[in-house]
Amino acid sequence: MADQMKMDSAQQQLMDEAITIARRIVAGEIDPNEGCAGIGRINDKLRWPDELLAFGQLAHEQIGHEHLGMTAENCRPDILAESRKLIERHSQPHAGG
Secondary structure (H helix, E strand, C coil), rough: CCCCCCCHHHHHHHHHHHHHHHHHHCCCCCHHHHHHHHHHHHHHCCCCCCCHHHHHHHHHHCCCEEEHHCCCHHHHHHHHHHHHHHHHCCCCCCCCC
């Protein structure tokens, strides 16, 4: 994808960890909110790459925004959807190489 940055091995290891967490979320092995918080921390470490932006936002929104109607519970469908997208992006061969 055009928005995927070129990563060194340490950055790639963090991205691989995010993908593993996403797989565990979709498989029901970990709580979506906890997994999202974990991917959100990875997002911070990687300096907000485009493909993890939604997790950063969802991790932020799931705590302390109840007065705006955003709760951990109602973030779950979006977390699952973003997890599936991340998995899909990284299960396809990259075009051009």
